[in-house]
Amino acid sequence: KQEVTQIPAALSVPEGENLVLNCSFTDSAIYNLQWFRQDPGKGLTSLLLIQSSQREQTSGRLNASLDKSSGRSTLYIAASQPGDSATYLCAVRSTGANSKLTFGKGITLSVRP
């Protein structure tokens, strides 16, 4: 059974800091890994999707890496801004006939001005 862990549950950093959010998963049989952002009371916004054959994906100030063999992914946020404050979730899509997304519980990020 796939399990996805995100530690710590919450993080507070000053504006301008570069930061790394971690995600680990137990089963390396995955199609892809996706990072999402969730603002309070809202749905999820997809940030980056990394296919199992890829090592990283970049979008603006965000860079996500994937090490499938070790069951780890990181989301790097450069030059953090108060507007980056949100909960960041990672999710893995397992292979197999009943492929489904398994989510971590998320990391709540607060960027202080």
Place this chain on the structure above:
Amino acid sequence: KAGVTQTPRYLIKTRGQQVTLSCSPISGHRSVSWYQQTPGQGLQFLFEYFSETQRNKGNFPGRFSGRQFSNSRSEMNVSTLELGDSALYLCASSLARTPDSPLHFGNGTRLTVT
């Protein structure tokens, strides 16, 4: 292009009642999946539909059911509501059922059971 629309945004129900939530996917998207989000359990997969067929189901009791219509709109139903069913219910759509299709989420329906 309109995003995923979920209605209603908020619902308050009493234990024992039943409830129906609605999801309209992005135009052209044929895959719809549902998730329950609670502070304790996080986001958990409920079920997935593609072209009106349920393709996958999570580990929830039979009180949770769903369906998809020919226009790809989807509904989920929860019968005999329990206090523990209080949660944010999220719907997501994607263009195809292939694993590499990104998911697009709605803003959810907040269900409170009293």
